Amino acid sequence: MTTSRIALLAFGTALGIVTTQPAFAKGVLRYGMAAQDVGTMDPHRATTTPDKPITGWLFNGLVRFRPGSDDIGALEPDLAESWTSNADGTEWTFKLRSGVKFHHGYGELTADDVVFSLKRAGNSATSAFSADYRSIDTIEAVDPLTVKIKLKQPIPSLLGLVANYHGGNIVSRKAAEEKGANFATRPIGTGPFMVKEYVPQERVSFVANPAYFRGAPKLDGIEYRYIPSDSSRDLALKSGELDVTYGRQDEQWIASTKAAKGVIVDIMRPAELQQIHLNTKSAPLDDIKVRLAVATALNRSEYVQFIGANLAQPARSVVPAGNLGWDGSTPVYGEGNAAAARKLLAEAGHPNGIKLRMVQTSLPTMLSVAQVAQAQLARAGITLQLDVVDHQTFHAQIREDRSQVVYYSAARFPIADVFLTQFFHSASIVRTPTASINFSHCAVADDEIVKARSEPDPAKQKQLWATAQKKIIAQICAVPLYEQLIAYARRDNVAWGYELKAEMHLGPIVTELTELK
Template sequence: MTYSKLLFSRLSAPAVLTATMAVAMPQFAAAETLNVGINSDVTNLDPHRATSTTDKSLVGWMFNGLVRFPPGSANPAEIEPDLAESWESSEDGLEWTFKLREGVPFHGGYGTVTAEDVVYSLTRAANTDSSSFAGDYSGFASVEATGPMTVKITLAAPVAGFLGLVANYHGGNIVSKKAAEELGEAFNGQPVGTGPFMFSEAVTQQYVSLAANPEYFRGAPQIDDIKYQIIPSDSSRELAFQAGELDLIYGKREQRWVEQTKGLEGSTVDVFLPGEYRTLHLNMTHAPLDDIKVRQAIAHAINVDEIVAFVGGDVGPRGCSVVPTGYLGENCDAGTYAYDPELAKSLLAEAGHPDGVTFKAVVSSNASQLPIMEVIQAQLAQAGITMEMSIVDHPTYHEQIRQDASDAVFYGAARFPVADSYLSQFYHSSAIVGTETAITNFSHCAVADEAIEAARVATSEEEQLKLWAEAQKLIHEEVCSVPLFSLMQVWARHDGLDYGYDLKGALNLAPPITEATTITR
């Protein structure tokens, strides 16, 4: 299979400017600074470690992959060339060869992209010591440079959604080998990419500044820089937006907020894919959740329809499986857990807990999480189930849940939209938190490993879909988690901000800011 080459404009200037120089040079200055308001602090800007929405948004503006989702799209069918100008695959889908674009400069004087950088980046992405997404690359047998600008990837078996693993998303982002090796651990705070914007400055709990990359291979950005301001208070962020101090803000993902903000003169609310699939993961190794009847009781005590009504149907449509809504391979045949508090009480009694049970949950103070957990807490209480919440800031929440410190984990995530990505990262035993290959299996679920693995090497789409359906059925029966809803991305902008494309989706969970983005005030 051969993909045609796409040509993009590229600056002819041979030198690469540092972030500081880019701000100072008037010939590259654009019209405005883009002021963005976000809800939590930035914790890691290494693209192979960035897992939170706050971090991934910035990473998306600074890095490129071999291929990319076009700005405004989260549709795998629309993937197009990025740092690779063309590629081809063998008939069996096991060998992929990418021809790189010539002369693409890294930020900060670190040279231009070569096959060596790509091999280093993808090998780094597959290493548990350097990547939070290593499990995604377990199917890679080898990554090798077959020439200065040619990379060959050999797979141990066909990989569902392979191009998503080398796209501008998670481990697919390409880093400078020289910069990563030179900076070491400091790379997470001094990232070096190839994107339209480059790291300039960061002040903890205040802001991160990005400068326009004047040598971006698609052309210099039309705005000068981005100031990414950390404003945890929703009300403070909204007031700054209404006062015109912010051009773009991370919104409150509630129907009421969307309708209210739409009513502000000169403002637009963008609700877009992918939804971060909200799920309550139940840790099957922690008592009393190690008893399946207790997990069943919790599942039947949660009124998902009430939660969806609270969030709003437009921004929080209900899910029907452990695989998110709209993903290739989603199967709803196993059904959902019916809301039945009396059944929940009966199950607790059968489990030897006629007076109810208590379990603990580490909960983020984030506005998109805490209110939902408060609703769930109240619902569980009606069935005699006490959920004691330890409320912490968002970075601490991420740290503690990965240390297996919570009996139940309320987690929202968007992944490459095929069933394997979600099943592998949340329900395969290799992804169990606390292990060497840990990703986000907070429930310690291992019941569907065989089906998940078999689906990866299935020789037909029909067989693959059947195996994915079997995995979902097994996970549902084991009550590894309680699927809730897909929380869509919600951002608000002033009408003077023109993205330069039609926003329908963004896997990095924020509107892509590109060389085509403009501001008119």
């Protein structure tokens, strides 16, 4: 064992985060993530930054974003080799590649697997993204290699729903039905890598899929290690114990990491929109003047300073910049005026301030942002009680409507409809039969959101999306804080095999072309 490995083991053991170290083949990429453990490897449930990159290694969609790109205009064939649609975009037919094989002997991909997967993605009992699929009327297997999808009405993002992203990932029907809940840690897809071993709170080991339809991977496998300590991951990267690591989201980390010998920092899109959602049905937030006080007390520029200009920019709408349909023409609150916020509270009948409850994840990067918000609000006499829980519990409780204030970080398929529908349409209000992630109980822009989906004129469609954003901002359903890019670091012998500018999976995708030089 090398001296550096002995040092790392001693350091990690002292912190209680590193246990046994597996033996590595020469071509195994060692990838460090800032998390205690896996949440899920089920692509229809994977919502977190630590879980999303994995789905990109294991699964494919009917179409895909090019590796390293988030360009919705450049989607290309994946499991489908071709597709057609009727004139009004309500009927789509996909022809599948022949001979695509699932991992670990689960047979060849057929249209039945695609139908099963997309119906599973549209079922709230089996998917975190079910709301995205409400416009689908029927999905049928015309023959073993042909799938037909009929829509209730045209939508602006059908290809996005069948891309290699969120619910568009295709799973093995046989494996999903056979494994049940165990599919979360024993998933079966068609991607370039497949799960070999899962060690709780330590790592997931992946091996190359020699039958991958684009060709056998250049790597032998991947070791995805869970190392929540930033300093431990940094040490592991610089000592050569890791090849890739999730980065700290601050300027100092970027500068120090770039200065390290043999290390490269990758900064990529999409920018995750960081927003504070306010429950407009929960007193005292049911008073718009109180919501205005909260929005006035928050200070966007402090977040940009806290995170760093290389990684963050002030948010200008409740939809991320760069999304098709984004509109930044309406001024948003968040200038950090504590005196003005106190005055608003007094006018609303709260001269002694208010107390709000916020369920908050223990993920360090998100917890630190919540603590900044807590400090900003305290200056205005607003006490923000943080109930800190693990990340899975956080997601469960905010969907149970147990938090008056929800801090949520999100990137979605880059069309305004997706963000507006999930966060701000009344059908998405949490704890309703059609719930998604509308934590604010906002319902002021339903008409515009719905009309925009089937508007054939692109200019009119964009105007409807702009009006929806204006209404949501005016009602202060949420306070957009900042947009944050994603930073990773790698040893300089890691070659992704593509130009990394963006990645919808919120982390570099390891493809069949990725290698260790």
